[in-house]
Amino acid sequence: MHTAYGSGHATVAGACVTMLKWFFDESAIIKKPMVPDPTDPTKPLIPYVAPPGEAALTVGGELNKLASNISQGRNIAGVHWRTDATEANKLGEAVAIAMLEELGGSFSEPFAGFSMTRFDGTTITV
16 A cells, blocks of 8 residues: 555545534525635635536535545645545545544434435435
């Protein structure tokens, strides 16, 4: 196994995003998103308009993009390979899920868990 395999920053990104998706409603639509003006980024922000055929921005979708951007950033510099990032995201996700499952047994009141969408698109209740 190569020493780069499993980039640390991508593992942390996967774990952090997994925790955030567990705590927050990932299907929530982001209201009134704003983006930089493509003609002049020094101008005030302008409203985001989704391309034709694309859905609105959701919390879960934006969190997944955040994990990917953090994870792939060092690949551009040649420090890691793409698989280092994608596999590390899954490793971080697995660690966060294991931690949430372990904490579930420590609650003094009945708790059925929360559902979230994993990076592979499947839904899990933890």
